[in-house]
Amino acid sequence: MKASRRSALALAGSIASLLAPARWAEAAPAPAPAPRLEFSSFGAALPSGSQKQILLVVPILNKKEVDANLALLRQPDGRDFVSLDDFTQLAGLGSQREADGSVRLSTPLGDALLTEADLLDDKGTTFVDVAALSRSLAAQVAFDQAEFALKVTLPWTPGEDTASQRRRPVESGPVDIAAPSASLSRWRSEVLTVETDGYVSSTANHRLVGALGPGNWRADFSHNLSGNDLGVDVGALSWRMDRGNSRLLLGQERVFLHPLLQSFDLTGAQYAWTNAPGQVFDSSLGEAGQLLAYQARPTSVIRGSGPPGGTAELRYGGSVFARQTIRLDGRYEFTDVPAAPGDAIPVEVAVYEFGDNGTPLRVDQTYSQAGNLQLTAGAQAHYFGAGANGFLLDKDRLGAGNAAFYQYRRGLSERFTGDFIVQSVDGRSQSVAGTAANFGVAGSWAAYVGRDDNGAQARQLLGDGQRGAWFWRASWLDYDDAYLSEQTVANHNIRAEAGRSFGPNLRLSLIHADASVTNGEKINYTLPAVSWNPRPNLHVSARPEYNGDYAYDAQWAPRPGTRLSATRYGNLSQAGLEQNIGLNSRLSVMAQHDSVRGDRISAIFNRYQPGVAGLAWSAGVLHGEGRSGFLADASLELRPGLSARLQALRDPLAPANGTVVGLSLVADFAVTGAGLARGGANLGQVRDGGISGAIGQGGRRRDGLDLSNVPVLVDGLVRARTDAEGRYYVANLPPGVHRVELDSEGLPIELSVHEAPRRVEVRAGSLTRVDFSLDLRLGLAGQLTGAGGAALADLEIQLVDAGQSIQGRSRSNRYGYYRIDGVAPGRYLLRAVGADGHVVAKREIVLEDRFLFGQELNTAAQGPTP
Incomplete structure (x- = not known):
């Protein structure tokens, strides 16, 4: 068993x-x-x-x-x-x-x-x-x-998906089930409707992904649902193919090669080749969609630490760009964070405790890491593309002229990596050359120089390192008039930080900033920063923001479920109390001062209602500047993959808006052969595929039997569980051949699977359907008794079919009980055989669709039968 x-x-x-x-x-x-x-x-x-x-x-x-x-x-x-x-x-x-x-x-x-x-x-x-x-x-x-x-x-x-699962070797050789040659495998749509003071606006964004021939296709588009202009804006439309050391992309995508180069839209072809695909191609593809991930952007890779299981929230220019869960070792990492050349936009990471989305524990400003730009010795990559400048299918991004580029990167040694890029957009040429180096105890450094065809230049220097408790980091970006475009003026941006950690609870540093940005603002300061955890439930920090104003944060949890906080960030200062009420509810009371809009106090109650729909709702009152308002919010999952959220807000600090009502619907589906399953579309280029299907007799659900929560194993690991209809969906599988099977432990006792593990081909951007047929295997149990109801022990119990073939057998235990399992549905004769081989009791049994209990046999009802 x-x-x-x-x-x-x-x-x-x-x-x-x-x-x-x-x-x-x-x-x-x-x-x-x-x-x-x-x-x-x-x-x-x-x-x-x-x-x-x-x-x-x-x-x-x-x-x-x-x-x-x-x-x-x-x-x-x-x-x-x-x-x-x-x-x-x-x-x-x-x-x-x-x-x-x-x-x-x-x-x-x-x-x-x-x-x-x-x-x-x-x-x-x-x-x-x-x-x-x-x-x-x-x-x-x-x-x-x-x-x-x-x-x-x-x-x-x-x-x-788990990191350990992604590192598992992909099998090679013949397959039992091949990936589809053409499909729609992933679909995500988001519709947002907002009513403000009688004015209604509604927009929709869509992403479709699927297989086509030896590669996969992707389409991103958006459109208005209100107003007179209902036109469709096509953001991306491309087809991509991976073949070992090379990648090919046809279609329209945005290209962003380096901070010292102007980014542009390209409709045409892109091709990349490397002799180290595991190192070059396995890194995250750029958010813009280019084939070769290039991490020379000042904020391309952001790493840090926080409370295990908590949330790291990436903020770009004050807006939330991405979120991720902090690993159990306390680390988080954001890859390919977009940053335009010379931008003076603050990029920060807000760190939250697990289960908390209120006030962050702290807000960390990010820095570049030159070590991310290096290749191993001998590794090289070629990347080039050509086509029309602009998106030909989007009237707002048509561009002018043609565009082409070429990039070459090579690991010159274990310490040095060389880089050269040249591009031409609408007749204007730019080039960049430089190196990234590892100097051991002196840290990692990278230096690049850019030049255009008019002689204007740009420079970039990155550095970071650590020795013992001391750490340092530096970033310098500088370019001449008209280097980025004819309208831009000279710009420089210098940031440096050096400091020391005093054990795990205290960190002190000195930050220097010197920047002259496009809007004419000048920034220059040298200020200290501190982060201190004197006790596990107490944290305080002070750190200069991008413009030199201080951001303060203090968090104190006097007891489990209670937190007091005081923060200042940007033009907002606030103090609050958060109190958990049970495991599913929280009350938040907050007082805030906004230097632009005024003062406001709020009391908001949050509640999560466990269940199939996962209903979450909030309700609260707001008061500020002599006016009162309210907040109401409710969200739920209408069906797996389809969620809705309704919000209503009357903000006393924005009386002109009246009551703002917003409704958002998000459909995020994997389009499987067995129907729509929850979730599938990601944000960047599609590098992974998936598997979907259903279990049942011939792939059909067996009425009356619960087929939910059956584990599906991929390469020996549980990767999904079936829903109530017996369907499943496994996402984020690397291309190749995977071993797929059911864990029969999770099946209803009446069902068995006798199929061997399948070798299934998975292709990037597509879903391969794998159904499992189940055999209905039933059984029965009861007690063997004699005269006066006495239990009869150690007699053989047989289940015989119409052809007199024994299909199951058991022996009665000391209490007379027996059990027979694993029998197909049908009509049988149940009999007890004595030590001399004679039948001492028998009865007819019909097995239809369920296990039968209480099937009693009594020898007193008949005499011995040969």
Whole structure:
């Protein structure tokens, strides 16, 4: 019997022993119990806290109830342990037992280690300390006595791609299922409608992705849904193909090669070749869509640290550009952050605690990292393109003339990388040459010089490093009049920081800035910065913003669930109190001063309602400048992949707007052969593919059987679970051949899968359909008795078909109980055979669509039969 199935049956048997001890036998467990029933592993109800107890509890995963049961073991000392096997299946984690007895869990945020002291073996089942899970996974895992549920809030979505999964080798050789040659595989649409003081505006943005021949296609377009101009703006339309060391793109995409070069729209062809595709191509493709990711932008790669499981929010010019979850080792990384040449726009990262989207813990300003620009010795890359300047299918971005470019990068040695670029846009030429170098203890540095055909020049210097507790970073960008375009004036932008860390809790530095930006503003200052964590629940920091004004931040959590904060950022200062009310609600009271708009106080209540739709809502009152207002917000998922959000705001600091009402609908689907599945479209060029399909008899859902939550394994790891209709979708798979199979542990007891693992081809930008046929395999259980109802032990029980072939057999145990599994539907003869080979009892059995319990056999009803 399978391990997890065996655990479930053992739990069911313990319940049966409480309800009817005289009729329980290990061969015939009772039907599945109610999900919130409490029982003891000792076979009798025990006073709370006197002995260990095993509870069968319902998991609530990321605030949604899961249709499954978990085994929870409560120790007399009050500690809670959960079945490790059940938990890893629920959370979609890989696990590996180490030689020292510890367990290593593979998560989307890195590996987590559970020590041997965190584990407990009980009757063949391994349990793990719930508190240790919370600590190791940077998650919230706790048993809620009131709801009799284990509430698990993870800082990731189970089934999403993990770094360890992406590093797994892709198989080669023949395939069982080939990728489609033409398809629409991913579709994302977002519609936003806003009504302001009687004026309604509505816009829509769309992204479509699919397979076509040996490559994949992508289309981005937007349009108005209100007003007189309903025209369609085509942002990108391209076809891309990967072939080992090369990449080809045909269509229209934006090209951005270097901070010292003007970016431009190109309709034509792009081609890249490298002798090190694993190093050059595996880095994130640029947001603009170019084939070869080039990380020489001053803010192209941003790395930092924060609370594990928390959120890092990238802000570009004061607006949120991207968010990501902080890994379990406390690191975050944003790649290919866009920054126009010479921009004096602040790029910052706001860091939040896990589960918090209110006031950030801190706001870090970013800096360049010259080390990102280096290649290994001997690695080289060629990248060129040519075509029309502008987007021919977008009247607002037609451009003029032609455009062409060529870039060559080479690792000259382990310390030096050379770079040369030349481009021509509408008859105007520019070129850049430079090198990135690693000087060991002196840090990494990169220097570039640009020149146009009129003799105007530009210069860039980047540097960063660390030695012991000391660190430093520097960025210098400078260009002459008319270098970027005829309208631009001379510009320079210098930023440098040097400082020291005093242990993990104190960091001091000195920041120098000297900038002259296009709008004529001049910035020049040298100021200190400090970040201090004197206690785990207290953080204070002060740091000059881009223009030299200070940003302050203070956070204090006097007790769990309560936080006091005081911040100043930009023209906004605020102080607030946030109080958690249970696990799903929060009350926020905030007072803020806006130097431009005025003062305002607010009290907002947030609530998340667990369930299929995942309803979240907020309601609050606002008061400022002698006027009152309100905020109301509600969001829910109408169906997997389709969500809606309705907002209403009357801001007392913007009385002219009246009440602003906004409605947004987001459809984010993977278009699978079995229907629409949740989520698929990403923001950059598509480098990955996916797998989708359905399980059932012939790929069809079996009525009356629950086909949800069945694990789908890709390359041996759980990557998805089926929905209520038996459908599944696995995203973010690298191109190649993958091994796909079902984990039969999650199937209903009546169903079995006998198909071997499939070798499935995955192609970038497309979904390959893989269906699994299931065989209906049933069974029966009962008791063999004799005269007076006495139990008969150790007799063979046979299930015989119409052709007198034995299809299943068992032996009665000491209580007379028997069980036969794995039989196809049909009409059978159930018989008991004595030691002399004669049939001592028999009856007819019809198996249709479910397991049969209580099938009794009695020898007193008939005499022996040959």
